[in-house]
Amino acid sequence: xxxxxxxxxxxxxxxxxxxxxxxxxxxxxxxxxxxxxxxxxxxxxxxxxxxxxxxxxxxxxxxxxxxxxxxxxxxxxxxxxxxxxxxxxxxxxxxxxxxxxxxxxxxxxxxxxxxxxxxxxxxxxxxxxxxxxxxxxxxxxxxxxxxxxxxxxxxxxxxxxxxxxxxxxxxxxxxxxxxxxxxxxxxxxxxxxxxxxxxxxxxxxxxxxxxxxxxxxxxxxxxxxxxxxxxxxxxxxxxxxxxxxxxxxxxxxxxxxxxxxxxxxxxxxxxxxx
Numbered sequence: 390x391x392x393x394x395x396x397x398x399x400x401x402x403x404x405x406x407x408x409x410x411x412x413x414x415x416x417x418x419x420x421x422x423x424x425x426x427x428x429x430x431x432x433x434x435x436x437x438x439x440x441x442x443x444x445x446x447x448x449x450x451x452x453x454x455x456x457x458x459x460x461x462x463x464x465x466x467x468x469x470x471x472x473x474x475x476x477x478x479x480x481x482x483x484x485x486x487x488x489x490x491x492x493x494x495x496x497x498x499x500x501x502x503x504x505x506x507x508x509x510x511x512x513x514x515x516x517x518x519x520x521x522x523x524x525x526x527x528x529x530x531x532x533x534x535x536x537x538x539x540x541x542x543x544x545x546x547x548x549x550x551x552x553x554x555x556x557x558x559x560x561x562x563x564x565x566x567x568x569x570x571x572x573x574x575x576x577x578x579x580x581x582x583x584x585x586x587x588x589x590x591x592x593x594x595x596x597x598x599x600x601x602x603x604x605x606x607x608x609x610x611x612x613x614x615x616x617x618x619x620x621x622x623x624x625x626x627x628x629x630x631x632x633x634x635x636x637x638x639x640x641x642x643x644x645x646x647x648x649x650x651x652x653x654x655x656x657x658x659x660x661x662x663x
Contacts, residue, residue: 437542437549437593438495445536448488452531456490457661459528463508464663466515472506478661479559484653488533491655538600546582546594556591556610560617563651568603570646577643578605580636584626603648614654 448456460478467474479491496502506514512521566574578594585592590609597604611617627636 437544437547437595439497440495440499440539440541440598441595442494442496442537442539444492445538446490446492447486447533447535448490449531449533450488453488456528456531459524459531460490460661462524462528463511464661466511467663469515470511472511474505474663476663478658479655480658480661482558482654482656484651490658490661536600538597538604540595540597540600540604540606543578543594543596543605546578548582548586548590548592556612558611558614558654558656560609560611560652560654562607562609563653564605564607564647565601565649566603566605567646567648570643571603573642574605574646577639580627580631580639581623584623584630587630588621588623588626590620603646 446456464476477493479493481487481489481491509521509525512524515521516524582592582594593608595606597606624636631639
């Protein structure tokens, strides 16, 4: 969630735009994180939070080091003011641009968002108005683009038992469908979830509520990449559980509305997390 940082503003002349966007970014940045991605890097995973806010930030390829330094400045400022909120950072390892970061924030009720400090508020409290403005201006100059979404946990399609050990990697499947085909797609998901639970696979599924319509995510967790060698064949398990003819029909109906699907592997960045 984000799986969080930062507003892309390059002009200090537009104070309202800068403050408005930075406030939005701060909401994502300064929050209690529970990846669902459920935070796979807490001591032990608990049930996924009801909502998940994810800010995806793409740093300028030539300024990755500057961007990471900016994140660390915010992390240090939060430490200085005693801000107890937790923010987890992730970086794409495979399946996307390696200069892309995700910052993930979990929450259960929208009223929690009202209490979060924005990035400017954190920096101003730590450094004062003038220095905070300088940090923001130089730091956001390293950002190429960002995208923010909020999704809601599909509890009936999720399999993360409480107490599941923490994980270093998360494989994210992002699927965009035609919203008019959602019913058929949900039937397909229900069968996949049954097979994944049968196999003991840890997975969290969410549907986007703020962002593109018809967007779904599924996240699997690994300690090491070698674990992926041991993942059983899901299609064979589906066929075994439900029969070849039924699954062929369900897959055909559930897949017809898929517009786009992307797979990416992200890795936790504890040095950028707080």
